[in-house]
Amino acid sequence: MISSPLKRADETAKIISKYYNSEYIIDNRLIEFHTGILEGKSDDNSWNQLFKLWNKWITDDQASNESLPGGESRDDVVRRLDHFFKDLIADNNENDIIxxxxxxxxxxxxxxxVPIIKNTENLKHYDLKNxxxxxxxxxxNEGFICKNYGPA
Known part of the structure; x- marks a missing residue:
């Protein structure tokens, strides 16, 4: 099991690892994207700025390199996930469940x-829930294939 270091993910990993009597590791590449100058803010203006950028990322591939000042772009997020998945291949066996x-x-x-993940063409417009x-x-033989995206 691999978890983001942020509190809500780490707490989830602790619960699951206790249930399955297994260990987990922290990987910073799974952390939420950095919102730069808006980090830690929750006022309406900050949320509006974030949602404006978010909507551009989802609907306009030309906006993938845009970011809030001091924050990550969609391209930054994709690069770190791409490295993460490539490392999964190098560090694990084909039959491992991670x-x-x-x-x-x-x-x-x-x-x-992420370019190395196949079967993602229809995912850009699906809003995942908690x-x-x-x-x-x-x-x-086939590489990474997205099999399920959404409700379990």
Whole structure:
């Protein structure tokens, strides 16, 4: 099991690892995307700025390199997820089951755009909800294939 270091993901990983009597590791590449100058803010103006950028990322591939000042772009998120998935191949066996705990922003903006993951064409317009599951299968012959994206 691999988890983002953020509190809500780490707490989930602790609960699951206790239930399955297994260990987990932290990987910063699963952390939520960095919102720069809006980090830690929750006022209406900040949310509006974030949602404006978010909608551009989802609807306009030409906006993938845009970010809030000091924050990550969609391209940044995709690059770190691409490296993460490539490392999964290098560090694990084909039949390993790996449970990853991350965050909606990274999953929604990243997974549909990571070039090594296949079967993501229709994912850009699906809004994941809390506790939804994304299942990605890896085989040496086919590579990464998104099998499930949404409710379990």
């Amino acid at each position: 449970f990853c705990i991350s965050h909606g922003g990274v999953i929604i903006t990243g997974i549909p755009n 506790t939804d599951i994304v299942e990605i299968l890896y085989t040496k």
